[in-house]
Amino acid sequence: xxxxxxxxxxxxxxxxxxxxxxxxxxxxxxxxxxxxxxxxxxxxxxxxxxxxxxxxxxxxxxxxxxxxxxxxxxxxxxxxxxxxxxxxxxxxxxxxxxxxxxxxxxxxxxxxxxxxxxxxxxxxxxxxxxxxxxxxxxxxxxxxxxxxxxxxxxxxxxxxxxxxxxxxxxxxxxxxxxxxxxxxxxxxxxxxxxxxxxxxxxxxxxxxxxxxxxxxxxxxxxxxxxxxxxxxxxxxxxxxxxxxxxxxxxxxxxxxxxxxxxxxxxxxxxxxxxxxxxxxxxxxxxxxxxxxxxxxxxxxxxxxxxxxxxxxxxxxxxxxxxxxxxxxxxxxxxxxxxxxxxxxxxxxxxxxxxxxxxxxxxxxxxxxxxxxxxxxxxxxxxxxxxxxxxx
Ligand SMILES: Cc1ncc(COP(=O)(O)O)c(C=O)c1O
Numbered sequence: 058x059x060x061x062x063x064x065x066x067x068x069x070x071x072x073x074x075x076x077x078x079x080x081x082x083x084x085x086x087x088x089x090x091x092x093x094x095x096x097x098x099x100x101x102x103x104x105x106x107x108x109x110x111x112x113x114x115x116x117x118x119x120x121x122x123x124x125x126x127x128x129x130x131x132x133x134x135x136x137x138x139x140x141x142x143x144x145x146x147x148x149x150x151x152x153x154x155x156x157x158x159x160x161x162x163x164x165x166x167x168x169x170x171x172x173x174x175x176x177x178x179x180x181x182x183x184x185x186x187x188x189x190x191x192x193x194x195x196x197x198x199x200x201x202x203x204x205x206x207x208x209x210x211x212x213x214x215x216x217x218x219x220x221x222x223x224x225x226x227x228x229x230x231x232x233x234x235x236x237x238x239x240x241x242x243x244x245x246x247x248x249x250x251x252x253x254x255x256x257x258x259x260x261x262x263x264x265x266x267x268x269x270x271x272x273x274x275x276x277x278x279x280x281x282x283x284x285x286x287x288x289x290x291x292x293x294x295x296x297x298x299x300x301x302x303x304x305x306x307x308x309x310x311x312x313x314x315x316x317x318x319x320x321x322x323x324x325x326x327x328x329x330x331x332x333x334x335x336x337x338x339x340x341x342x343x344x345x346x347x348x349x350x351x352x353x354x355x356x357x358x359x360x361x362x363x364x365x366x367x368x369x370x371x372x373x374x375x376x377x378x379x380x381x382x383x384x385x386x387x388x389x390x391x392x393x394x395x396x397x398x399x400x401x402x403x404x405x406x407x408x409x410x411x412x413x414x415x416x417x418x419x420x421x422x423x424x425x426x427x428x429x430x431x432x433x434x435x436x437x438x439x440x441x442x443x444x445x446x447x448x
Contacts, residue, residue, distance in 0.1 A: 058344055060098050060351045061428050071095075073424075083400035089435050092408040094230065096294040096379060096426030098348070103340035104293055104333050111332045122149070122326045129338035130302065134287075137263075137342070140276040148303040148314055149326050153260050153286045154180055156303040160284055161188045161222060163313050164254040170220035172253070174206065175414030178230045182414070193220050196416045197232060202373060204232040208243055215251040222254045227274060228261045231413055231422040232382050233375025235269040238277060245279040255283040260301075263292040263345060265377035266353055281307040284314075291379070292345060293337040294426070299330040348426075352379050355425045355432045362436040368443035379426035383407070386419035388443070395419070402442035405435045 066074040073093035076086035083092075099105065127144050134140045150156035161171060161184065170193035171185045185192050195211045197204040214220055225244060228235045236244075248255045257274035265271040275285050284305045290296040305311040318324035326334075359372055359381060369387035385395055392411050399407055399421060410420030425432060 058347050063428055064097060064099060066097060079406055083406040085400045085404060088400050088404050088406040089431060090406050091423045091435060092406045094380060094424055095296050098294055098426060100294050101337060101341040101344035104336045107332050107336035108329060117328055120328050122331055126331050126335045129335045133338040138271055138273055140273040142304055146304050146306050148305060148318060149324050150301045150303050151323050153258060153288055153301040154184055156286050156301055157256055158184050158188060159314060159317055160256050161190060165190055165221035172214050172220055172223040176231060176410060176417030177226050177413055179412045181224050204234050206240060212247050215247050215253045220253060222256060223248055225255055225257045227257050227259055228377045230261055230378060231380050232373060233378045233380055235265050235271060235376035238272045241272055241274055241277050245277055249280040257285040259285055259287050260291050261378045262287065264379055266349060269376040275304055275306060289334050289337045293341055295333050299334055300326055352425060355429055358429060358432050359436060366440040368440055370439060379424060381423040381425045383421050383423060385421060392418055398442060403438045405438055
């Protein structure tokens with residue numbers, strides 16, 4: 058486990074590192090790529106080893122998903138979070154977003170509302186729109202540098218009978234909140250009271266810094282109208298390969314989901330995804346603990362750098378994730394000028410805050426699952442750019 062190792066991602070067509078992508082979105086193909094939420098770090102050795110073994114076998118024909126895959130998945134959640142997943146509640150999906158799209162389709166009608174908590178992962182908006190549903194905002198509140206759910210507003214939005222679904226991002230991308238058990242219980246009480254279906258997107262669930270704890274949404278007491286989308290994709294940096302897993306406890310809802318997946322034949326687990334997922338969940342625990350410590354080290358570097366350099370930039374300290382939500386509002390730049398400052402002057406490609414909704418304007422999301430050297434270079438660039446005459 059050498060997270061300091063530089064891996065040349067341009068050997069393969071990485072989206073984040075693509076010069077065309079950098080030129081299109083940032084107008085600077087030389088900017089340090091830190092926008093897409095995947096890591097510039099190698100997957101756990103156990104995963105690489107099992108994949109190499111599988112490749113060496115040479116035959117990649119039809120397979121069934123073995124019991125050992127399900128045992129590894131169930132064991133991971135049981136051991137790390139005390140959540141007992143029932144094997145029959147598991148539905149494979151090609152991706153988290155495809156699962157969310159199916160759930161939106163099955164639990165609301167065209168024109169009805171889907172509640173989001175912006176600033177939030179931008180693809181949710183795309184998927185709501187492509188399902189011809191309405192986006193209903195329950196914006197997070199930023200109080201003393203800490204994002205919180207506006208429960209009064211959530212109650213109001215949930216009580217409107219036209220609003221049928223809440224997409225809960227847990228932990229939250231981009232602001233890095235890890236929702237507490239009490240917060241999740243409040244969400245569940247409100248949604249249950251008003252028959253709102255909760256889709257808990259828990260793709261970032263394994264990225265939680267002690268003493269915070271990841272509480273799987275389905276592990277709290279509640280109603281039938283909910284599902285969780287989980288995946289080893291982010292945790293083990295295997296997003297280009299693996300599928301997602303949807304957990305649906307209600308038999309009626311699960312049957313509906315299963316029939317849809319079966320009808321369109323989107324319930325298959327790729328042989329490599331199966332091998333990687335099993336190896337990661339079986340043997341990736343120690344690697345993940347080391348990774349979490351490394352990411353916290355990256356956060357410490359950021360904090361120290363911001364303390365030592367009076368740039369006016371601040372960090373919303375994350376409880377988890379491998380994302381840093383940076384506050385640039387003190388620079389007093391409008392969104393276009395901030396884009397220019399970051400990509401042209403500081404030469405870093407961050408996901409601009411407004412991608413996550415207008416509530417994110419003035420912020421930027423930096424992916425910090427990368428060698429520490431990259432973080433240092435990015436913040437040196439930021440400090441130099443912020444000190445330019447006339448600023
Ligand atoms: C919160 C969240 N959900 C879903 C995804 C995408 O998952 P998938 O590629 O499986 O659709 C991401 C990726 O950045 C994410 O951050």
